[in-house]
Amino acid sequence: MIIKTKKLKIMSSALLILMILSIAGCSKEEISEKDKPFSIAVFVPGVLAGSPTYEMMDQGVRKAAVRNGASVKTIEGGFNQAQWAEQVTALAAEKSYDLIVTSNPSMPELCREIQKYYPEQDFINLEGSGIKDDQVSTFFFNHKELAFLLGNFAGFLAESYKGDENKPMKVGLIAGQEYPEMNNYIKPGFEMGFKNVNSDIELDFRIIGNWYDASKASELASDMYANGADIILTIAGGANQGVLTAAKNAQKYVLWYDSNGYAIEQGVVVGSGVIREDKAAEEMVSKAIEGTLKRGTSISAGVSEGYVDFIDDDPNYMKFVPITVREKMDKLLDQMRTGKIKLPVDN
Amino acid sequence: MKRTNRLFGHMAGTIITLVAVLIISIIFLLLFSSDKSESIYYFFAGPFLNSLSIGNMLSSFTLLVFSGLAITVAFKADVFNLGGEGQIYSGAIAATAVLVYLPGLNSFSGFILASLAAAAAGGMMAGISGVLKNRWNVDELISSFLLSNAVIHIIDYLITGPLWDKESYLLTTRTIDIRFQLLSFLRPSNLNSSIFGALIAVGLITFIFFFTKQGYELRICGMNREFAHYGGLNTAFYVTAPLVLSGALLGLAGSSAVMGIHHATIKGFYSGIGWNGIAVALIAGTNPLAVIPSAFIFAYLNQASETAMLKADFPFELGSLIQAIVFLLISSKIISDKANGIFALFPKKKGGIVD
Numbered sequence A: 001m002i003i004k005t006k007k008l009k010i011m012s013s014a015l016l017i018l019m020i021l022s023i024a025g026c027s028k029e030e031i032s033e034k035d036k037p038f039s040i041a042v043f044v045p046g047v048l049a050g051s052p053t054y055e056m057m058d059q060g061v062r063k064a065a066v067r068n069g070a071s072v073k074t075i076e077g078g079f080n081q082a083q084w085a086e087q088v089t090a091l092a093a094e095k096s097y098d099l100i101v102t103s104n105p106s107m108p109e110l111c112r113e114i115q116k117y118y119p120e121q122d123f124i125n126l127e128g129s130g131i132k133d134d135q136v137s138t139f140f141f142n143h144k145e146l147a148f149l150l151g152n153f154a155g156f157l158a159e160s161y162k163g164d165e166n167k168p169m170k171v172g173l174i175a176g177q178e179y180p181e182m183n184n185y186i187k188p189g190f191e192m193g194f195k196n197v198n199s200d201i202e203l204d205f206r207i208i209g210n211w212y213d214a215s216k217a218s219e220l221a222s223d224m225y226a227n228g229a230d231i232i233l234t235i236a237g238g239a240n241q242g243v244l245t246a247a248k249n250a251q252k253y254v255l256w257y258d259s260n261g262y263a264i265e266q267g268v269v270v271g272s273g274v275i276r277e278d279k280a281a282e283e284m285v286s287k288a289i290e291g292t293l294k295r296g297t298s299i300s301a302g303v304s305e306g307y308v309d310f311i312d313d314d315p316n317y318m319k320f321v322p323i324t325v326r327e328k329m330d331k332l333l334d335q336m337r338t339g340k341i342k343l344p345v346d347n
Numbered sequence B: 001m002k003r004t005n006r007l008f009g010h011m012a013g014t015i016i017t018l019v020a021v022l023i024i025s026i027i028f029l030l031l032f033s034s035d036k037s038e039s040i041y042y043f044f045a046g047p048f049l050n051s052l053s054i055g056n057m058l059s060s061f062t063l064l065v066f067s068g069l070a071i072t073v074a075f076k077a078d079v080f081n082l083g084g085e086g087q088i089y090s091g092a093i094a095a096t097a098v099l100v101y102l103p104g105l106n107s108f109s110g111f112i113l114a115s116l117a118a119a120a121a122g123g124m125m126a127g128i129s130g131v132l133k134n135r136w137n138v139d140e141l142i143s144s145f146l147l148s149n150a151v152i153h154i155i156d157y158l159i160t161g162p163l164w165d166k167e168s169y170l171l172t173t174r175t176i177d178i179r180f181q182l183l184s185f186l187r188p189s190n191l192n193s194s195i196f197g198a199l200i201a202v203g204l205i206t207f208i209f210f211f212t213k214q215g216y217e218l219r220i221c222g223m224n225r226e227f228a229h230y231g232g233l234n235t236a237f238y239v240t241a242p243l244v245l246s247g248a249l250l251g252l253a254g255s256s257a258v259m260g261i262h263h264a265t266i267k268g269f270y271s272g273i274g275w276n277g278i279a280v281a282l283i284a285g286t287n288p289l290a291v292i293p294s295a296f297i298f299a300y301l302n303q304a305s306e307t308a309m310l311k312a313d314f315p316f317e318l319g320s321l322i323q324a325i326v327f328l329l330i331s332s333k334i335i336s337d338k339a340n341g342i343f344a345l346f347p348k349k350k351g352g353i354v355d
Helices: A002-025 A052-068 A081-094 A107-117 A143-161 A180-197 A214-226 A237-250 A277-290 A315-320 A323-337 B002-032 B036-048 B051-076 B084-101 B107-136 B140-160 B194-211 B213-223 B225-230 B237-262 B274-284 B288-311 B316-337
Strands: A039-044 A071-076 A099-103 A122-126 A137-141 A170-175 A202-207 A229-235 A253-256 A269-275 A298-301 A308-310
Touching (some): A039 A052, A052 A071, A052 A099, A052 A277, A081 A099, A081 B288, A099 A277, A107 A122, A122 A277, A137 A277, A143 A180, A143 A229, A143 A253, A143 A269, A143 A308, A143 A323, A170 A180, A180 A202, A180 A229, A214 A229, A214 A237, A229 A237, A237 A253, A269 A315, A308 A323, B002 B036, B002 B274, B002 B288, B036 B288, B051 B084, B051 B213, B051 B237, B051 B274, B051 B288, B084 B107, B084 B140, B107 B237, B140 B237, B194 B213, B194 B237, B194 B288, B213 B237, B237 B274, B274 B288, B274 B316, B288 B316
Parallel strands (some): A039 A071, A039 A099, A099 A122, A122 A137, A137 A298, A229 A253, A253 A269
Antiparallel strands (some): A269 A308
16 A cells, blocks of 8 residues: 555656646747737627627627737636626736727626726727716617617517407517616617507516526517517527527517527518627727727717618518518618618617 | 555545646647647646736635635535535625615624624525434435525526616626725735635634534544444534534625625626535545645636636636536545445445545
């Protein structure tokens, strides 16, 4: 036994020495300041895979970087919200990134806090709102206009599917959680949309409580369909899948929110909005690389500026949506895209 | 003689495990990282490169000392507490509720009350498993785990429902007042004064174990419960009491995270503290003082994969994967060590523990 442990001891010390040698072997070369290309960190508050908006942000940043010869590193923060602040702080602490790009309404607050310690660090937040004397640049997408468009579409559909029975017309909205954008812009905008079509239509609004529980989403959606809603706008991240399942079973319909969703379930997803995070990211990052982006820039853009829209040129849209609905939608889209109808938000 | 052999055997085993962990980490880094030398450099040196990572490492060290110590207490009495996450979470939410909703507290009374509430919440949760074990012989390994999982869902509901901060985009409770926030060091890192609390806790537990009658009895029960029973000890008490103590320490881990780091209970923040506490305790091998180096090794590994992830091309999932491997290796080592006692999955090893 003693001999055995001795052997182990020798073995383990040998391994340790090997390891120390291997560490000592790697030293880091410093690149001189001048030759250093503009370097960008993209912080994803979540993971890229399965999150179209984050993927769009990443693509937009990379496009801008390739065009301007900048380097990009994407860091996934994972789903533990408690760690995001620490991770972005670590990025800023490196002092090697000229710019940190991120996207999530919760991030501007964190970035401002971090900037107190690293005042040199520049940030761009997509999906964030600016404040007075902001040092963090933000890009705010007009969710009210997007929700208004989708609300109108839901209203048109609800009208076209209405039987002669006298039951109240309902449209549904499922959210992963309540958050300021949802309560202040999306829900009111959506409601304004279908009330614009017919003020008798009622809203059935449900909250899942997280962004991943597809089975709960499915339960809620089934209940909503059973209670008279024909169409549900789902804004629930990974839990959207549950709404799709429920819609398929009930032979009802789903509206997709922030990226082209028609192909996800043909004939079930009959309408889809899009938030062009890629475009916003590309433009803002290009400006930042060129040095023309003023610190604390706050942009708010909607349908007429081309940053949020309803997708009406997808083959599935043509195929599954009745022509009468599409014609009404065309008219509205025209008015919104040309800026005749605008729903400004005060952020 | 036998004692020194055992101690040496344990240390040698631990060192082998850790070396294996490091080798596996290096292999992973070499396989998956595009800039290999850089990621290896950052993996090993990263945690010490700036005050921020040192601070964050010491901050996770603090939490791991609390949770590792808690599990050590349970192990010492030969009981299992797998409910770490739920107990940390209940401690955190109890502390937050006290500090946010109880009016008229000053910073001192707030600290004391919140800590007591956290310890009581965690202790009660674990204590239930002890009572179940004594009453109906329900295995505490199962009951603590299941209870914790159920409680996590209830607390999630509280955070996303009644206690949710409607002003925040995060899933979090309201923030505690600045007067309740612990002293921060090496800002903006997470390090705070609860690190002293953790070290004091280690001292206290060591004192209880080795210098009090109750500690002695607890250790006897841990070594051989039947012997303790026939020796006239109240063995039932030494199932519940260590579990309560263990849960209380985990509750304190939760309250120290609330008062020192997040200043609110953020949904799911406990992730990685509860289970890693078990790994810390396994390395420490039921010696409360050994929790300190053991927690440090773990905090270092955490921070190493974190910095490697941030600085070099090191995918997010890989960090967790390395930690999972650490956990696997360490727990499988302990399985072979304690085979005759707990799992009996493996045949008795030569040189196994002779108690």
